[in-house]
Amino acid sequence: MTDQIVPDSEHRGLVARLPQLPRDLALLARFDRPIGWWLLFWPCVFGVWLAGAQGDGGVWDGVQPALLGWLLIGAIAMRGAGCVYNDIVDADLDRQVARTALRPVASGRVSRTLAWSWLLALCLIGLVVLLQLRWQAQAVALGSLVLVAAYPFMKRITWWPQAWLGMVFNWGLLVGWTQLRWDNWDGLAAVYAGCIAWVVGYDTIYALQDREDDAMVGIRSSALAMGAKVRAGIAVFYAAAVGLWALGFWLYRPDPVALLTLVPVAGHLLWQVATLDTNDPDNPLARFRSNRWAGALMAAACFVIGNA
Numbered sequence: 001m002t003d004q005i006v007p008d009s010e011h012r013g014l015v016a017r018l019p020q021l022p023r024d025l026a027l028l029a030r031f032d033r034p035i036g037w038w039l040l041f042w043p044c045v046f047g048v049w050l051a052g053a054q055g056d057g058g059v060w061d062g063v064q065p066a067l068l069g070w071l072l073i074g075a076i077a078m079r080g081a082g083c084v085y086n087d088i089v090d091a092d093l094d095r096q097v098a099r100t101a102l103r104p105v106a107s108g109r110v111s112r113t114l115a116w117s118w119l120l121a122l123c124l125i126g127l128v129v130l131l132q133l134r135w136q137a138q139a140v141a142l143g144s145l146v147l148v149a150a151y152p153f154m155k156r157i158t159w160w161p162q163a164w165l166g167m168v169f170n171w172g173l174l175v176g177w178t179q180l181r182w183d184n185w186d187g188l189a190a191v192y193a194g195c196i197a198w199v200v201g202y203d204t205i206y207a208l209q210d211r212e213d214d215a216m217v218g219i220r221s222s223a224l225a226m227g228a229k230v231r232a233g234i235a236v237f238y239a240a241a242v243g244l245w246a247l248g249f250w251l252y253r254p255d256p257v258a259l260l261t262l263v264p265v266a267g268h269l270l271w272q273v274a275t276l277d278t279n280d281p282d283n284p285l286a287r288f289r290s291n292r293w294a295g296a297l298m299a300a301a302c303f304v305i306g307n308a
Contacts, residue, residue, distance in 0.1 A: 024104040025118055028087060029080030035289045036083070039202075040169055041075035042295030043195055044068070047176025050191065050252070050302040067132075067179060071172060074129035081122035082148055082168075088115050089152040093219060099209060137179040144171040159225035162203040166196030187251035194244030201237035201269070202291045204230065205276065208284040231276055238269040245298070249305050258308070261301035268294045 015023055015032040030036050048064055048071070087094065087105045094106035104110035110118075130138055147168045154161035173192055200222060207223035208230065226233035246259050272290060277283040 020109075024110050028084050028104045028110060028115060028118060029122060030083045031076075031080065035292055037072075037076045037079040038292040038295060039199075040079045040172060041072055042292075042299055043170040044071040044075060044172030044176045045295075045299040046191065046195070046302045047173040047178075047188075048180065049299060050188075050306040051177050051180035052306040064180075067176070070129050070132045071176060074126055075172065077122045077125035077129070081119050081126060082151075084115055084119040084122065085148070086152045088112055088119070097219070133175070133179055136182060137175050140178045141171070141175045144168065147171070155219050155221065157220075159220045160200070160222050161220065162200045162207070162222045163196060165203055166199035169199050170195035184252055187248045190244050190248030190251060192248075194241045194248060197237045197241040197244060198269075198291075198294070201234045201241065202272075202288055202294075204234050204237070205272070205284050206288040208278055209281065230278065231273060234276070235273045238273060242266045242269065245301075249301075253305055253308070258305055261304045262298075265294055265297035265301060268297055 015026055018026060026032060045068060048067055087103050090100075091103075091105045091112075094100035094103050100106060105112065105115050130141055133141065147164065151161070151164055151168055154164040158164070170192055173195060174188070177188055204222040204226065207221040211221075211223050222233070223230055242262055242265070245262055245265075249258055249262070268290070272287045272294075275283075276287050
C-alpha cells in the first residue's frame with residue numbers, strides 16, 4: 001500500500017490506511033501534505049490582519065474569525081483543485097521524475113475523467129466560499145483564475161516559474177484585504193511584492209529536490225537557473241521579501257518601531273539560508289516546510305501593525 005504514496009507525503013500512515021480510490025483522490029489533492037494549504041492560507045491572514053480591526057469590538061468582534069474560517073476552507077479546497085489541475089496537465093512530465101512518477105494521474109491509477117470530476121467538486125467548495133465575500137473581494141478572487149490556469153505551463157517557457165507561483169499563492173492577501181477595506185494600495189502592493197519574493201525563495205528550496213530529473217526532462221526552475229549560486233540567490237530573494245514587507249508596513253504605518261515586528265520572520269528566513277544543505281536530500285524539504293512558521297511570524301507582524 002505505502003509504495004504507491006509519493007516520497008514527500010507528510011501523513012503516510014493516515015493516507016495509507018484509506019481504501020485505494022479515496023487514497024488516490026486524497027493524494028491528488030495533496031491532502032497528505034498540508035504545508036501547501038498553509039502557504040496558501042497565510043497570505044489570506046496577512047491581508048485580513050493587516051487591514052485592521054473592524055467594528056467597535058475590534059479584531060475579535062466575530063467578523064474576522066468567521067472570515068478566516070471561510071478563507072481556510074477555501075485555501076484547502078482551491079489548493080487541492082490547483083494540484084489536481086497541475087497533475088492533469090503535467091502527467092507526462094511527472095512520469096519522468098522520480099519524486100512525482102507515483103502521482104495518481106501520472107501512474108494511471110486515476111483516469112483524467114475522474115480527475116476532472118474531482119477538480120470540479122473541489123471548485124464547488126471554493127464557490128461556496130466565494131459567495132461569502134462581498135462583491136469587490138469576489139471580483140479580486142476571480143481575477144486569480146487566469147494565473148492559476150497558466151501556472152503549469154510556466155515551467156516549460158521560463159526559468160522562473162516560481163515567480164508566477166508567487167503571484168498565484170499570494171492572491172489571498174488581496175482577497176482578504178479587499179473584503180475589509182479598499183484603500184492603501186501602495187502599501188498593499190509592496191507587501192504583495194514581498195510575498196512573491198518569499199515564494200521564489202522557498203519554492204527554489206523545494207525545487208532543489210528535483211534538479212537532476214528536471215534537467216534531464218527539460219523542466220525549468222529557479223533552482224537550475226541559479227546553479228551553484230542557489231544559496232546566495234535564495235538569500236537575495238528572502239532579503240528582498242523582508243525589505244518589501246518593511247516598505248509596505250512603513251507606507252501603512254510610518255513608525256520605525258513598527259518595523260521591529262519583522263525581526264522574528266527575518267531571523268527565521270536567515271536561519272533557513274544558513275542551515276540549507278543542498279547535498280542532503282532531506283534538508284531542502286525540511287527547510288521548505290518550515291515556511292509554515294515563517295508565515296505564522298509574518299501573520300503576527302501583520303496583526304500588530306493592523307491592530308496597534
